[in-house]
Amino acid sequence: MTPPKDFTATVGSDMRVSQKRVLFVTRRTSPQVKAYDEERVQTFPEVLIRALLAIECMVIALVLMSLFFNAPLEGIANPTNTPNPAKAPWYFLGLQEMLHYFPPVVAGVLIPGLLIIALIVIPYFDINVEAEGFFLKDRQQRLRLSMIVAGALTIFLWFFDVYVALGPTVLVAGLMLLAAFSTADSPNRFRRYLALRPISWWIMTWFLFELIVLTAVGTYFRGPGWSWVWPWRS
Amino acid sequence: MPSTIDTYFEKLERTRMWRSIFRSGRGSSTLHNALAIQQNVFLHLFPTKVRKRMVGLGATWYLGTLTLGTFLLLVITGILLMLYYHPSVPQAYSDVKDLRFVVSSGLFLRNLHRWAAHAMVFLAFAHMFRVFYRGAYRAPREFNWVVGVVLLLVTLLLSYTGYLLPWDQLAYWAITVGTNISSAVPLIGDKIHFLLLGGNQVNANALLRFYVLHCVILPLTAVVFLAVHFWRIRKDGGLYVRESEPGTASAQPQPASEERK
Numbered sequence: 001m002t003p004p005k006d007f008t009a010t011v012g013s014d015m016r017v018s019q020k021r022v023l024f025v026t027r028r029t030s031p032q033v034k035a036y037d038e039e040r041v042q043t044f045p046e047v048l049i050r051a052l053l054a055i056e057c058m059v060i061a062l063v064l065m066s067l068f069f070n071a072p073l074e075g076i077a078n079p080t081n082t083p084n085p086a087k088a089p090w091y092f093l094g095l096q097e098m099l100h101y102f103p104p105v106v107a108g109v110l111i112p113g114l115l116i117i118a119l120i121v122i123p124y125f126d127i128n129v130e131a132e133g134f135f136l137k138d139r140q141q142r143l144r145l146s147m148i149v150a151g152a153l154t155i156f157l158w159f160f161d162v163y164v165a166l167g168p169t170v171l172v173a174g175l176m177l178l179a180a181f182s183t184a185d186s187p188n189r190f191r192r193y194l195a196l197r198p199i200s201w202w203i204m205t206w207f208l209f210e211l212i213v214l215t216a217v218g219t220y221f222r223g224p225g226w227s228w229v230w231p232w233r234s
Numbered sequence: 235m236p237s238t239i240d241t242y243f244e245k246l247e248r249t250r251m252w253r254s255i256f257r258s259g260r261g262s263s264t265l266h267n268a269l270a271i272q273q274n275v276f277l278h279l280f281p282t283k284v285r286k287r288m289v290g291l292g293a294t295w296y297l298g299t300l301t302l303g304t305f306l307l308l309v310i311t312g313i314l315l316m317l318y319y320h321p322s323v324p325q326a327y328s329d330v331k332d333l334r335f336v337v338s339s340g341l342f343l344r345n346l347h348r349w350a351a352h353a354m355v356f357l358a359f360a361h362m363f364r365v366f367y368r369g370a371y372r373a374p375r376e377f378n379w380v381v382g383v384v385l386l387l388v389t390l391l392l393s394y395t396g397y398l399l400p401w402d403q404l405a406y407w408a409i410t411v412g413t414n415i416s417s418a419v420p421l422i423g424d425k426i427h428f429l430l431l432g433g434n435q436v437n438a439n440a441l442l443r444f445y446v447l448h449c450v451i452l453p454l455t456a457v458v459f460l461a462v463h464f465w466r467i468r469k470d471g472g473l474y475v476r477e478s479e480p481g482t483a484s485a486q487p488q489p490a491s492e493e494r495k
Contacts (some may be wrong), residue, residue: 003361038285038287039285039286039287040283040284040285040286040288041283041284041286041289042264042267042268042283043267043271043277043280043281043283043284044267044268044270044271044277044280044282044286045267045280046289047280047284047289048277050289051299054296054299054300054303055299055300055302055303055306055330057301058300058304058353059303059307062304062307062346062349062350062353063346065344065345065349066342066345066346066348067342069345069349070334070341070345071344071345071347071348072404073331073334073400073402073404074402074404075325075402075403076324076327076401076402076403076405077323077401077402077403077405077436078403079406079436080404081403081436082301082407083403083407085349086407086410086411087406087407087408087411088408088411088412089393089394089397090352090391091355091359091390091393092394092412095415096411099415103418103456104414104415104417104418105419105420106413107415108416108417108418109415109418109420116383116387118360119383120369120380121385122366122379123371123372123373123375123376123379123380129367137295176469199342201367204366204367208363228455234344
């Protein structure tokens with residue numbers, strides 16, 4: 001492994017005896033170690049080559065895209081001429097859509113701030129670590145609770161005219177209803193799947209649907225003055 | 235002539251120079267393959283072995299790998315773009331125009347940077363949702379999830395600061411809309427707004443600040459957190475596997491000797 005050196009390393013007499021840690025494990029508390037016998041592959045070369053191939057395929061796709069589609073470039077920045085609508089990059093259009101309904105403190109500071117905090121604390125919630133289906137236990141109570149939350153959210157969104165965000169909310173509430181009346185051994189595969197979803201899944205899925213819908217609406221369905229437009233009619 | 239190339243390569247590997255650079259030594263045994271990872275300053279972040287069922291496309295969809303790929307592509311194209319760009323008004327805009335019409339392959343270079351940037355934002359989001367739905371954020375991987383959230387924010391900021399650099403109408407007003415939100419922060423909103431832009435509105439100072447953020451501060455931040463992110467995968471026990479999934483010994487009991495072929 002190592003090339004021969006032209007010197008020899010010796011252990012001097014001044015070397016101290018290193019301490020030994022002695023560990024007593026009593027029989028009653030000895031840890032149970034589950035050993036899995038599982039096939040593994042070497043990172044080099046097998047995994048690295050695959051990763052490189054995956055990256056290469058993506059680069060080829062991006063190169064093709066760059067050959068056929070040009071990045072947009074408009075006229076030089078002009079502070080006196082505001083385009084209508086002035087849009088943020090696509091990944092912020094969900095937030096911009098929220099800004100249309102709520103004051104900037106809520107839509108621009110509170111909502112993204114809470115979102116980031118929520119994302120960070122996700123793994124530190126130790127409730128339901130086994131990820132059991134939400135409605136498999138205390139079905140009546142949990143169904144009532146989730147319908148109250150969904151109902152309150154719907155009324156809130158309705159009150160502020162956020163009709164766009166209503167769709168995902170109603171959709172997820174409907175799926176929850178279906179899940180509550182499905183069992184883990186339902187003959188229907190989709191209902192079986194829903195019945196086994198934990199609470200975290202429902203919240204994240206609602207967030208994902210809202211993210212997709214709001215971003216899509218902000219990108220394609222908003223015109224001058226942030227009014228509703230149909231993209232195929234322009 | 236593969237045999238000749240092999241011979242040359244073997245000779246190269248025997249040279250004093252090669253051996254002084256690569257600590258893992260020559261050979262293709264399991265030990266040498268492991269040392270190739272473990273004895274390399276960059277690769278040692280990764281584990282030397284990976285569970286076989288995590289290598290397939292189905293487990294991870296390679297979303298994290300691809301996000302890293304877009305980042306590397308963006309660094310390369312970004313450095314090349316920097317050679318033609320001055321972060322000043324109105325020079326910035328004419329530089330970008332020159333890239334489009336004068337510089338050889340400039341249009342292609344800018345296109346690639348732009349589309350890779352969009353791809354990186356999309357892939358980072360996709361990676362996050364994929365990790366969540368697999369449940370891979372759970373203990374002991376909590377902190378790596380937090381590092382991932384930080385990296386997502388850095389990705390968004392990188393993309394957003396880059397958005398201003400062409401200094402066209404699209405850039406100017408997107409940044410105006412975005413930075414106005416910072417004024418809404420209670421009490422210190424106007425101060426943050428001023429700090430971000432170096433003025434009360436998007437101007438030449440803002441362009442310079444965004445340029446420095448985009449080309450120096452944020453990429454360095456990303457590299458540091460990326461290193462932690464990869465290193466933690468190894469430290470936290472490799473890529474997450476669900477015990478319920480087929481492939482574990484508990485699900486398919488097999489004698490150990492048969493599994494190793």
